[in-house]
Amino acid sequence: MPETDGAPVLEAAGLRKEFGDLVAVDDVSFVLPPGRSLAIVGESGSGKTTIARMIVGLERPTRGTITACGHDRSRPVKSARDRRRRGREVQIVFQDPYTSLDRRQTAEAAIDEVLRLHHGWPAGRRRARVAELAELVGLDPRQARALPRSLSGGQRQRVAIARALAAEPAILILDESVAALDVSIQAQVLNLLADIRDETAVSYILISHDLAVVRQLTDEAIVLHRGEVVERGHTAQILDAPQHSYTQRLRASVPRPGWKPVRRA
Amino acid sequence: MNGPLLEVDGLTVLLDVEGARRAVLRDVSFTMRPGEAVGLVGESGSGKSMTARAIGRLLPRGAEVDGAIRFGGSDIGSLSGAALRRYRGQVAMIFQDPRAHINPVRRIGDFMTEALRTNLGVPADQARRRAADMLAQVGIEDGAQRLRQYPHQMSGGILQRIMIAAALLTEPRLLLADEPTTALDVTTQAEVMAILDGLRRDFGLAILFITHDLELAAAICDRTVVMYAGQIAEVRASSLLHEDPLHPYTAALAAARPDITQTAHRLRAIPGRPLSAFEAPSAECAFAPRCPHVRDICLQALPELAELDGGLSRCARAHELRGQLQEVPRA
Numbered sequence: 184m185p186e187t188d189g190a191p192v193l194e195a196a197g198l199r200k201e202f203g204d205l206v207a208v209d210d211v212s213f214v215l216p217p218g219r220s221l222a223i224v225g226e227s228g229s230g231k232t233t234i235a236r237m238i239v240g241l242e243r244p245t246r247g248t249i250t251a252c253g254h255d256r257s258r259p260v261k262s263a264r265d266r267r268r269r270g271r272e273v274q275i276v277f278q279d280p281y282t283s284l285d286r287r288q289t290a291e292a293a294i295d296e297v298l299r300l301h302h303g304w305p306a307g308r309r310r311a312r313v314a315e316l317a318e319l320v321g322l323d324p325r326q327a328r329a330l331p332r333s334l335s336g337g338q339r340q341r342v343a344i345a346r347a348l349a350a351e352p353a354i355l356i357l358d359e360s361v362a363a364l365d366v367s368i369q370a371q372v373l374n375l376l377a378d379i380r381d382e383t384a385v386s387y388i389l390i391s392h393d394l395a396v397v398r399q400l401t402d403e404a405i406v407l408h409r410g411e412v413v414e415r416g417h418t419a420q421i422l423d424a425p426q427h428s429y430t431q432r433l434r435a436s437v438p439r440p441g442w443k444p445v446r447r448a
Numbered sequence: 449m450n451g452p453l454l455e456v457d458g459l460t461v462l463l464d465v466e467g468a469r470r471a472v473l474r475d476v477s478f479t480m481r482p483g484e485a486v487g488l489v490g491e492s493g494s495g496k497s498m499t500a501r502a503i504g505r506l507l508p509r510g511a512e513v514d515g516a517i518r519f520g521g522s523d524i525g526s527l528s529g530a531a532l533r534r535y536r537g538q539v540a541m542i543f544q545d546p547r548a549h550i551n552p553v554r555r556i557g558d559f560m561t562e563a564l565r566t567n568l569g570v571p572a573d574q575a576r577r578r579a580a581d582m583l584a585q586v587g588i589e590d591g592a593q594r595l596r597q598y599p600h601q602m603s604g605g606i607l608q609r610i611m612i613a614a615a616l617l618t619e620p621r622l623l624l625a626d627e628p629t630t631a632l633d634v635t636t637q638a639e640v641m642a643i644l645d646g647l648r649r650d651f652g653l654a655i656l657f658i659t660h661d662l663e664l665a666a667a668i669c670d671r672t673v674v675m676y677a678g679q680i681a682e683v684r685a686s687s688l689l690h691e692d693p694l695h696p697y698t699a700a701l702a703a704a705r706p707d708i709t710q711t712a713h714r715l716r717a718i719p720g721r722p723l724s725a726f727e728a729p730s731a732e733c734a735f736a737p738r739c740p741h742v743r744d745i746c747l748q749a750l751p752e753l754a755e756l757d758g759g760l761s762r763c764a765r766a767h768e769l770r771g772q773l774q775e776v777p778r779a
Binding site for chain 2: 438
C-alpha cells in the first residue's frame with residue numbers, strides 16, 4: 184500500500200478542547216490519507232471521544248483546526264447546504280446500537296431518509312440503493328423491513344453502518360462501534376467493515392480501547408493518555424513494540440492465553 | 449468440609465418474557481469446591497447471568513425453578529427469613545455496573561457497613577473499622593476518608609473495588625462476580641482481576657466468575673464452564689480451553705476473537721447469531737446451525753454432556769473431533 188495517495192481526507196492540527204478548568208484534548212494533530220484507516224486509542228478520560236465529537240461537529244475546538252476534504256470544520260456551519268456537505272464528508276457509527284436508531288423507523292426507512300436528504304434521488308433509484316446497502320451490510324429483506332426492536336444488537340449495528348454509508352462519506356468514524364457486540368457477532372461486523380474498506384474509497388477513524396480490534400482494522404494509530412498523544416505510528420509496530428510506558432501498560436493489560444493479571448505498586 | 453461447596457443439579461428455569469413462558473436455563477449442572485475459582489463463559493442469552501442469579505436467590509418473581517442448588521450440602525431453594533439472610537452473608541455478589549447497585553444518596557460507609565450492622569449486629573464503630581481495613585485489602589489506602597464520601601465522587605474502578613470490599617465484609621465463602629470488569633478500562637480491569645485473584649488466595653474464597661471473555665476467565669479460574677443457549681456446552685480446565693477445546697462452540701468462540709499479536713486478513717466469524725435458551729431446539733444440538741462440524745447425528749437428539757479427557761462436552765461428535773478443534777474450518 185502506498186504511504187499516501189494524494190492530499191489527506193482529514194487533518195487535525197493543534198487540537199485543544201477545554202471544559203472549564205479541564206483540558207480534555209491537548210495539542211493533538213494527525214492526518215488521514217484517503218482510503219486509509221487511523222485508530223485513536225485510549226481509555227476513559229483520554230479525550231478520544233471528545234476528538235470524535237469535534238470532528239463531527241458536536242463540540243467546537245478551543246484551539247486548532249480540523250480540515251475534512253479540504254474544508255475547515257472547526258467552526259459551525261452557516262447554511263443547511265453546508266451542513267449536508269459536511270454529512271457527505273464525515274459520518275459516525277456510535278457504540279450503542281440500541282439508542283442510535285429511531286425506534287419507529289424501519290431499517291429501510293432509516294437508510295432511505297439519508298439518501299433522500301443527501302442525494303435527492305427519485306424513489307426508484309433510492310429503492311435500488313437501499314437494497315444494495317442492505318445487502319452490503321448483510322441484512323436480509325425481512326430484516327430490512329423490521330423495526331429496531333425486532334433486530335439483535337449486531338443487526339442494529341449493521342443498520343447504523345448502512346445508514347452512515349448511505350451518505351457516501353469520505354470518512355467514517357467508528358466510535359467503539361463493535362464494543363457492545365457479542366464476540367461471534369463482533370467478528371462478523373469487523374469482517375464487514377474490512378470488506379467495505381476494500382470495496383469503497385471510504386477512510387476510517389476507529390475510536391477504540393480494544394487493541395486487538397484496532398489491529399484488525401487500522402494501518403496507523405495514535406495513543407492518547409489524558410488528552411495528549413503519547414505514541415503514534417504503524418498500528419502493528421505500536422502493538423508489537425510499544426515505546427511509551429503507558430502504551431506498554433495498556434498492551435500488558437490485555438487478556439490473552441496464559442495472561443496473569445498483576446497488581447501495580 | 450471435604451464435600452463440594454456448591455452443587456447446581458439439573459437446574460432449569462422458566463420465566464415470563466414478553467407474555468410467554470420461556471426457558472432461560474436448561475438442565476444446568478456443575479459443582480464448585482471450597483476456594484475454587486470457576487469461570488462461567490457465554491454470549492448474550494447463554495444463561496450465564498441467570499445461573500448466578502439463581503445461585504444468589506435473585507431470580508425475578510414468578511420464576512419457575514426445577515432441579516436443585518445445594519450450598520454446603522443444604523438445598524437453598526426453600527430458605528426464607530433469617531436462614532435466607534444467613535445464606536446471603538455466605539454468598540456475595542458483584543455486578544457489571546457498580547453505580548446501578550449502590551444508593552447514590554448514601555455515603556459509602558453506610559452502604560458498606562449495613563449488612564454487618566443489621567444482619568450480624570456488629571457495633572457501628574467496629575463495622576467502620578472493618579470496612580476501612582477491607583478497603584486497604586482492595587488497594588484503597590485512604591479508606592476512612594472514602595467511607596465519608598458519596599458514590600458520584602469516585603471513578604468506576606474505585607467504585608467496583610468498593611463493591612468487592614463490601615461484598616467481602618460478611619466473610620462470604622462464595623463470590624458471584626457477574627462481568628465485574630466489563631465496564632472498566634483495560635488497565636483497571638487488570639488491577640481488579642489481580643485483586644480478585646489475591647483475595648481468593650488470602651481468604652480461601654470460592655469465585656464464580658461470569659464473563660463473555662474466555663481469556664479473562666482463564667486468568668483467574670481453575671475451570672471454565674462454557675454456556676450456549678441456556679445449556680452447558682463444555683467444562684474444561686481453563687489452561688486447556690484455548691489449546692484443546694472439547695466443543696466446537698468453544699473453539700469457534702476462541703477463534704472469532706481478534707488476536708492482538710497478529711493481523712488477520714479475515715476473522716473466523718461464527719455465522720448466524722447466538723440463540724437464546726427459549727429458541728433452542730429440545731431434541732437436537734443448539735449450536736448445530738452455526739457449527740462447521742455439523743452432521744446428521746447432531747440433529748437426531750440433544751447430545752448429552754459427556755465426560756471426555758478430564759472435561760465435559762455436549763457434542764455428539766466430541767470423541768471423533770478430539771484434538772482437531774483448535775483449527776476451525778472456514779464456514
